[in-house]
Structure formats: C-alpha cells, structure tokens
Amino acid sequence: xxxxxxxxxxxxxxxxxxxxxxxxxxxxxxxAGRPSHQQSARLHGDxxxxxxxxxxxxEGMSLDEVLDYAATPPPAGFPDSVPDDRIYAFVLVEQxxxxxxxxxxxxxxxxEAQGWIGGDFHKFWWKNEGExxxxxxxxxxxxxDLLYSRLLTPFWNVxxxxxxxxxxxRGEYDDRWSATLALQGLxxxxxxxxxxxYLSEDGHLTAAIEAEYDVRITQRLVLQPRTEVGxxxxxxxxxxxxxxxxxxxxxxxxxxxxxxxxxxxxxxRYRFLVGETDAIAESAxxxxxxxxxxxxxxxxx
Amino acid sequence: xxxxxxxxxxxxxxxxxxxxxxxxxxxxxxxxxxAAGRAGEFGELNATAPGGIDLHLEYKSLLVGGRxxxxxxxxxxxxxxxxxxxxxxxxxxRVHNHLxxxxxxxxxxxxxxxxxDGVPGISFAGIDAGTxxxxxxxxxQNGTYWYHSHTGLQEQLGHYGQLILDPAGRDPxxxxxxxxxxxxxxxxxxxxxxxxxxxxxxxYYNFQRPALANLDDQMKATGKSLREVIKKRLAWDRMxxxxxxxxxxxxxxYSYLMNGxxxxxxxxxxxRPGQRVRFRIVNASTMTFYDVRIPGLPMTVVQADGQDIQxxxxxxxxxxxxxxxxxxxxxxxxxxxxxFAETMDRSGYARGTLSSRRGMEAAVPPPRRRPMLxxxxxxxxxxxxxxxxxxxxxxxxxxxxxxxxPTTNLPDxxxxxxxxxxPASITMAETAYRRLDYPGAGLGDDGWRVLTYSQxxxxxxxxxxxxxxxxxxxxxxxxxxxxxxxxxxRKWSESDLIRFQxxxxxxxxxxxxxxxxxxxxxxxxxxxxxxxxxxDDNPRKHTVIVQPAELLTVDITADAPGQWAFHxxxxxxxxxxxxxxxxxxxxxxxxPVEADP
Numbered sequence: 001x002x003x004x005x006x007x008x009x010x011x012x013x014x015x016x017x018x019x020x021x022x023x024x025x026x027x028x029x030x031x032a033g034r035p036s037h038q039q040s041a042r043l044h045g046d047x048x049x050x051x052x053x054x055x056x057x058x059e060g061m062s063l064d065e066v067l068d069y070a071a072t073p074p075p076a077g078f079p080d081s082v083p084d085d086r087i088y089a090f091v092l093v094e095q096x097x098x099x100x101x102x103x104x105x106x107x108x109x110x111x112e113a114q115g116w117i118g119g120d121f122h123k124f125w126w127k128n129e130g131e132x133x134x135x136x137x138x139x140x141x142x143x144x145d146l147l148y149s150r151l152l153t154p155f156w157n158v159x160x161x162x163x164x165x166x167x168x169x170r171g172e173y174d175d176r177w178s179a180t181l182a183l184q185g186l187x188x189x190x191x192x193x194x195x196x197x198y199l200s201e202d203g204h205l206t207a208a209i210e211a212e213y214d215v216r217i218t219q220r221l222v223l224q225p226r227t228e229v230g231x232x233x234x235x236x237x238x239x240x241x242x243x244x245x246x247x248x249x250x251x252x253x254x255x256x257x258x259x260x261x262x263x264x265x266x267x268x269r270y271r272f273l274v275g276e277t278d279a280i281a282e283s284a285x286x287x288x289x290x291x292x293x294x295x296x297x298x299x300x301x
Numbered sequence: 302x303x304x305x306x307x308x309x310x311x312x313x314x315x316x317x318x319x320x321x322x323x324x325x326x327x328x329x330x331x332x333x334x335x336a337a338g339r340a341g342e343f344g345e346l347n348a349t350a351p352g353g354i355d356l357h358l359e360y361k362s363l364l365v366g367g368r369x370x371x372x373x374x375x376x377x378x379x380x381x382x383x384x385x386x387x388x389x390x391x392x393x394x395r396v397h398n399h400l401x402x403x404x405x406x407x408x409x410x411x412x413x414x415x416x417x418d419g420v421p422g423i424s425f426a427g428i429d430a431g432t433x434x435x436x437x438x439x440x441x442q443n444g445t446y447w448y449h450s451h452t453g454l455q456e457q458l459g460h461y462g463q464l465i466l467d468p469a470g471r472d473p474x475x476x477x478x479x480x481x482x483x484x485x486x487x488x489x490x491x492x493x494x495x496x497x498x499x500x501x502x503x504x505y506y507n508f509q510r511p512a513l514a515n516l517d518d519q520m521k522a523t524g525k526s527l528r529e530v531i532k533k534r535l536a537w538d539r540m541x542x543x544x545x546x547x548x549x550x551x552x553x554x555y556s557y558l559m560n561g562x563x564x565x566x567x568x569x570x571x572x573r574p575g576q577r578v579r580f581r582i583v584n585a586s587t588m589t590f591y592d593v594r595i596p597g598l599p600m601t602v603v604q605a606d607g608q609d610i611q612x613x614x615x616x617x618x619x620x621x622x623x624x625x626x627x628x629x630x631x632x633x634x635x636x637x638x639x640x641f642a643e644t645m646d647r648s649g650y651a652r653g654t655l656s657s658r659r660g661m662e663a664a665v666p667p668p669r670r671r672p673m674l675x676x677x678x679x680x681x682x683x684x685x686x687x688x689x690x691x692x693x694x695x696x697x698x699x700x701x702x703x704x705x706x707p708t709t710n711l712p713d714x715x716x717x718x719x720x721x722x723x724p725a726s727i728t729m730a731e732t733a734y735r736r737l738d739y740p741g742a743g744l745g746d747d748g749w750r751v752l753t754y755s756q757x758x759x760x761x762x763x764x765x766x767x768x769x770x771x772x773x774x775x776x777x778x779x780x781x782x783x784x785x786x787x788x789x790x791r792k793w794s795e796s797d798l799i800r801f802q803x804x805x806x807x808x809x810x811x812x813x814x815x816x817x818x819x820x821x822x823x824x825x826x827x828x829x830x831x832x833x834x835x836x837d838d839n840p841r842k843h844t845v846i847v848q849p850a851e852l853l854t855v856d857i858t859a860d861a862p863g864q865w866a867f868h869x870x871x872x873x874x875x876x877x878x879x880x881x882x883x884x885x886x887x888x889x890x891x892x893p894v895e896a897d898p
Contacts (some may be wrong), residue, residue, distance in 0.1 A: 032718025
C-alpha cells in the first residue's frame with residue numbers, strides 16, 4: 001500500500017519543484033529554497049539505501065542497537081560536547097579621568113564605565129557614569145543604568161531597564177529613578193552608538209545619543225572623537241532643562257593601548273548648552289560652555 | 302630529531318630506535334613534574350604491537366622556546382609520542398588520566414566504532430580524573446593522521462600527537478628517510494582567558510589592522526593611490542568588516558611550534574645527499590593555518606589526509622588546522638634547507654632545517670606582507686566565466702525517491718538567498734562559488750607553484766564510491782563581531798542532530814557565509830571532496846578548508862552507524878558553537894532530535 005504523503009511533504013515538494021532555471025548564462029541558483037538537513041531528511045524519510053557491509057561495531061552491540069542508540073539524544077550522564085552557552089562577564093571603564101577646566105571652576109574626577117554578564121544573546125548590562133569634585137569628591141552626580149540586553153541583529157543590542165540618577169553636594173542628596181530603553185551597537189562605518197530614552201518617575205521624557213569612532217593611527221595609538229547629545233521632550237525647570245536639544249559634549253581622546261585592556265590617554269572636552277536649556281543657565285548666571293583638558297586611563301577586565 | 306645515521310631504505314632503523322624509546326616511556330612510571338623538561342622531545346610507540354601501549358596524561362611545566370609553561374603532556378612531552386599502528390591489526394591503547402580534570406583522546410581521521418572515537422558527550426562520557434580508559438579497535442586504513450584531546454580547550458595546552466598507520470600491502474610511496482613534522486601553536490595564556498578576550502573585544506589579537514600608519518604600505522603593495530586606498534577602507538568600514546581579519550589569534554600571543562620547538566630552537570631533520578625524505582606533516586594547531594615550503598627544493602605531495610594521491614610537485618602548500626600532508630623531497634647536496642611554515646596571517650612562523658648533519662642552518666625567508674581579504678572573499682566582483690563549462694543547474698531533485706545526483710560539472714556558484722540566519726550570522730557574500738583553484742588569501746603571487754584542492758586526485762578509486770541520492774546545504778555562519786560561530790545561524794546547543802541514513806550516499810553543499818576560512822572535519826566517515834574530478838579520482842578528506850564565500854561540495858557514504866562529531870576544527874570556533882552531532886540512523890522518518898536536550 002502506498003503511504004499517503006502528508007501535507008508537509010506536499011508543501012516541500014511544491015517548494016522545491018519550482019521550474020528549474022535554464023542551463024547556461026542564466027541566473028545562478030539561489031540558496032533560498034534549497035533544503036537544509038532537516039528538510040532533506042523529511043523529503044527522504046521513506047528511502048531505503050542499498051545494503052552495505054557492516055563495519056566493526058562497538059563491543060557488545062548489534063547493528064540494530066547502534067542504529068537505535070544513534071537516533072536518540074545522548075545519555076543524561078554525558079557532558080556537553082561543546083559548552084557553547086557559557087556565561088561570560090566583561091567590564092570596560094572607558095573613562096577614568098581628571099578633568100581640568102581651562103577657565104574658572106574646580107577640577108573634577110570623571111568616569112564612564114559599562115559591563116555585562118551573560119551569554120551570546122541575552123545579557124545583564126550596566127552602565128555607570130558620573131563626575132565629582134576632585135578635591136574631596138563631596139560634590140558630584142552619577143547615573144547608573146541597569147538593563148536587560150538582547151542581541152537583536154548581528155550588530156545591535158536592544159536594552160530595557162531602569163536608571164538611577166543621583167546628585168550630592170556636601171549634606172544634600174537628591175535622586176531619581178527612570179525607565180530606560182536603549183539601542184546600542186555598531187553602525188555602518190564602525191561608529192559605536194548608544195542611544196537611550198528615559199522616562200523619569202516624574203513623567204519627564206529625555207534622551208541621550210552617544211557616538212564614538214576609533215581612528216587607528218598605529219596598531220596601538222588610537223584617536224577617539226566622541227560626541228554626546230542630550231534631548232528633552234519638555235521643560236524640566238528643576239533640572240534646568242528646556243524642551244528640545246539641551247546640551248552637546250564633544251570629546252577627543254588620544255590613547256595608547258599598552259594592552260588592549262590598559263590604555264592611558266590625554267584628551268580635550270568642549271561642552272555647551274543649547275536652546276532653552278542654555279537660556280535657563282544664562283539667566284541663572286551659570287556657565288553655558290566649558291572647555292576641559294582630560295587625562296585618564298581606559299581599562300577593561 | 303634523530304642524530305643516528307639513516308641508512309635504511311625504508312626508514313626502519315629510525316622506527317626501531319623510536320620503538321625502543323617508546324617502550325621505555327611506556328614502562329616508566331609517571332614522570333615527576335618537578336624540574337621543567339623541554340617541549341619537543343617525543344618518542345614513538347606501536348599501538349598494534351602485542352600488549353598495546355600506555356599513554357600517561359599529566360600537567361607538567363615544560364620549556365617552550367626557553368620559557369616555562371604549563372602544558373598537558375602525553376608521556377612527558379608535547380607533542381605526545383608518535384603512535385604507529387599496523388593496518389590489519391588491532392590497536393590497544395590504555396590512557397591514564399593523571400590530570401585533575403576529565404580528558405579524552407580523539408583519533409583524528411580514523412575509521413572506528415563510534416564508542417572509540419573519543420568525543421565526550423557523543424562517543425562516551427570522557428575519561429575522568431584519575432581513571433584509565435582503554436581504546437581498542439581494528440586498524441582498517443593506512444597513512445598519516447593525528448590524535449588530540451576533544452575536551453574543552455585542552456588541545457591548546459599540548460594535548461596532541463602524530464599517528465602513522467603503516468600499510469598492510471606495499472607502500473606506493475618511495476622514500477629513504479621519514480620525518481614527523483607536527484605543527485602547532487602555543488600560548489602562555491590560559492586558553493579560557495583567550496576565548497573570553499575574543500568574546501569581549503573584537504580583533505583583540507590583531508595587530509596588523511588598517512591604520513593611518515600603514516596607508517603608505519598598502520598603497521605601495523597594491524599600487525593604488527591614497528584616494529583609492531581610503532575609498533577601499535571606507536567600503537570595508539561601511540560593512541563593519543576588517544579585511545585584515547585573517548586569524549583570530551596571532552603571533553601577539555602565540556609561539557609557533559614545529560615538533561614542540563620554536564623557530565629559534567630549530568628542529569633538525571637529517572638526510573644524506575641523494576636520499577628521498579618523506580615529511581609527514583600534521584597541523585595540530587588550534588587556530589593557525591600554515592603555509593609550508595622549502596625554499597630551493599620542490600616538494601612532491603604524495604598523501605593528503607592520510608590518503609595516497611597522484612603525486613603533485615609543488616613549491617608551497619597551505620595546511621589547515623587538522624589536515625595532514627605527506628611530501629617527499631630529495632636532499633640534493635650537503636647543504637641545509639629551511640622547512641618554513643609561515644602562518645597564514647604572516648604574524649609568525651615555525652621552521653626546521655633539513656640537512657645532512659647537525660649544526661647547520663639555512664637562511665630564514667623574510668616574512669611576506671600580511672594578506673588582506675578582497676571583495677572576492679565577499680562573493681563580489683566575480684569574473685563571470687564558466688568554470689570548465691560547469692552548469693548552473695543546481696535545483697536539488699524535488700522528487701522523494703532516490704535518484705543519483707550528478708557527480709561532475711556541479712554548479713559553479715549559488716546566489717545567496719535573502720534569508721539571513723539571525724543575530725548569530727553576519728552574511729556578507731552575495732554569491733558563494735567554487736574556489737578550488739584559489740590557493741587562498743596571501744598565496745599565489747610569489748612566482749612559484751602553490752598546491753590547490755583542484756590538484757588533489759586519489760591514487761586508486763576508493764571502494765564503494767557512487768553517486769549520491771540525497772543532498773542538503775549547510776551554511777557556515779558566524780558573528781565575528783560577537784564571536785558566535787555555528788552552522789545555519791545556530792550554535793550546537795541550539796541545534797538538532799544531523800541525521801544520515803545508514804548506507805546512504807549523501808551530498809553536503811557547504812556554503813561559507815563568513816569572511817574566514819574554516820577547516821570542517823567529519824568524524825568516522827570520509828568526505829569525498831568534489832575537486833573538479835569524478836568518482837574515479839576526487840580526493841577523500843577528513844578535514845576540508847571552506848574559504849570565504851566558497852561553495853564546497855562533499856559526498857559521504859554513511860557507513861558508520863552511531864553518533865559522530867562534525868565541526869569546524871578551529872578550536873575556539875568549535876567551542877563557540879560551530880559544531881554538530883551527526884547521527885547515522887536507520888531511518889530519516891520522525892521529527893528532529895535536539896542535540897543538547
């Protein structure tokens with residue numbers, strides 16, 4: 001009796017029975033529509049190959065036993081053949097630097113770090129950046145993002161989580177939680193991008209766009225221009241933010257990679273406020289731009 | 302290696318002397334791991350001699366290039382002893398694991414019952430710390446092969462050695478002296494740290510990247526203007542690719558070894574003038590492709606992957622990780638000749654000296670320029686020529702019955718479909734095409750001959766060769782940015798068993814979607830490589846290089862029931878997931894079976 005082909009066979013057969021391309025000079029065949037090993041196995045499920053001479057078998061096993069064994073997953077006691085789903089962790093401190101203003105103002109310690117722990121596709125990702133007065137560190141601010149990160153495409157991670165931001169000034173302390181959504185990855189032409197959206201507990205929507213690029217001068221000397229742009233969807237007077245573009249930071253760092261994960265650097269920073277935010281600062285009699293010299297260390301572990 | 306005069310026409314004096322050392326090593330208790338010995342002082346054992354042999358695995362401090370490193374030694378050395386076997390007899394090997402961890406030995410290229418294949422998780426559970434495992438199997442083939450750990454990253458620590466299977470009949474290869482050449486790569490770093498670096502920082506070990514400082518160099522080498530060079534670089538940058546990404550791990554951390562010795566230590570291969578020397582070359586590296594040549598001496602290639610081939614005279618050959626080649630050269634005179642093994646990325650080399658007495662050496666060739674990938678490696682800008690009238694008909698037979706597939710004039714290219722393979726795959730190639738005549742990146746422009754796969758032809762048609770009746774495509778995929786490697790966009794832990802039907806003749810079309818060359822190795826069964834010949838003369842291989850954007854076809858007789866490993870032999874690619882379990886089963890009916898349930 002002939003077995004009735006099941007539906008999947010028909011679909012597959014239809015798929016592969018598309019008109020064969022004419023021989024020479026025509027479009028070459030395309031990979032789409034050619035069978036993978038699963039599809040091929042499905043198509044040939046009923047085949048009976050010619051008998052062959054039985055090779056030496058494992059001691060104490062018949063051919064049937066070996067063939068039955070082969071069709072099942074390995075015994076529970078066996079280790080993984082390749083532990084390709086291992087968890088890795090990585091920390092990169094991109095900036096750990098002294099910031100010296102060229103004009104008035106005090107010297108600062110600045111830092112920006114990120115790290116992750118996880119597999120190839122799913123990770124816990126954290127980012128932390130901040131700044132404090134170099135002398136005593138008793139006035140400063142920091143932002144910490146705690147994110148679930150998923151590799152969505154080969155070059156792009158989508159990240160979601162929370163941000164904790166705080167400010168301290170001697171006795172005073174202020175903090176803020178925000179929900180965070182980020183897109184981090186490598187853009188064409190090898191720009192590293194990190195774009196984040198923040199919705200604060202007060203309902204304020206802000207965004208930060210960071211982009212950096214490595215200009216390799218030699219195999220170890222690297223010039224890195226970097227820019228960070230802040231945006232706000234609304235006026236937030238208590239944070240001195242006006243709606244629209246708020247501030248722009250332009251950095252240039254020249255690092256020497258003694259090791260890939262140990263690179264001292266010197267740099268420049270120009271930071272200025274924009275639009276409404278600039279106006280707010282100006283009316284409060286604060287500086288609206290600053291120019292800084294940077295000296296620091298980039299390291300990873 | 303062997304200081305004694307070599308007068309025997311078959312090299313049997315060499316062999317006997319080796320046997321003596323081997324026996325002594327087998328009887329000796331485990332060497333104490335006190336004072337550091339030297340890597341590269343290995344003996345020879347005969348596994349088909351009565352009583353079999355014992356292999357002792359232990360961690361030992363060894364001097365590699367004069368610097369102490371912690372190695373996994375087999376009977377006290379790296380590489381381990383040369384193990385000989387006699388075709389037609391039974392091999393008996395007791396492996397004593399003195400390591401504080403599980404281990405294994407895989408017999409690379411050897412046909413045997415799958416439980417003897419030595420892959421933890423597939424053939425068996427592994428050899429636990431402090432235990433002894435006995436390998437016993439009939440030897441059904443001859444030629445040059447090798448053995449190595451299949452556990453974790455142990456291979457990187459020196460856990461490998463050469464296998465020589467002597468033929469039952471007359472050896473078609475004529476030679477007077479034979480020498481083992483085991484190429485490998487060594488790092489003083491912890492291999493797991495190496496892998497972590499690759500996962501965390503792209504291009505960690507590449508110190509030959511495009512930089513402003515080498516613009517001039519590239520202009521000179523390519524004859525292009527500054528504008529053109531910058532344009533080219535921007536094109537690569539736009540694709541987020543690095544054309545200098547030839548090797549993941551380089552001379553920045555590796556010491557390159559020949560028989561466990563660095564180039565400075567200069568291993569010596571003795572032959573008197575007029576003698577024919579057979580070099581049995583194994584690439585036991587974890588990650589390094591070598592380009593091997595002997596300046597001033599043509600080499601006659603007589604075996605590939607242990608299989609006798611129709612002799613091909615050449616000047617240089619590229620040996621991928623896990624491949625073996627036997628070459629015969631004639632020592633013409635009293636002078637010394639350099640056996641030069643330069644790494645594919647030109648970041649280092651191993652070398653030895655062929656001479657009639659010790660203490661001689663020849664000039665070491667200057668390093669060549671590091672190669673760069675080209676647009677052809679992305680399947681672009683192909684010369685639109687038909688290769689020897691190869692047809693472009695490639696639609697797999699849609700019928701369910703078994704019909705023989707063509708064995709000659711296979712399609713010369715396949716256009717890559719729109720389907721990507723997800724985040725684990727960066728697919729650049731628009732077209733995959735046959736590259737059997739292409740010697741590989743960085744070769745072919747030196748004015749001398751370079752071996753290609755299209756030159757390989759078996760000496761005798763192997764038994765049971767016929768046209769395949771089933772085929773499938775297998776995409777080699779990877780995300781070099783995140784260091785994820787696999788097949789069809791999946792890692793081993795996400796994959797199903799690849800089922801072969803027992804007794805069937807099967808074709809696999811491998812399509813390399815990545816920008817790197819991968820040595821793909823099938824355990825337990827031969828891969829008959831479509832090298833442009835036919836059933837009579839195409840070579841058979843245990844490991845095949847699949848170059849960037851290459852379409853490479855192998856036919857397999859599924860004559861080995863059981864489960865087998867099938868993987869990229871770059872150790873860190875394999876560890877990152879470029880690995881499959883092949884199951885040779887009775888029937889292909891039923892749904893997919895997870896490899897890692």
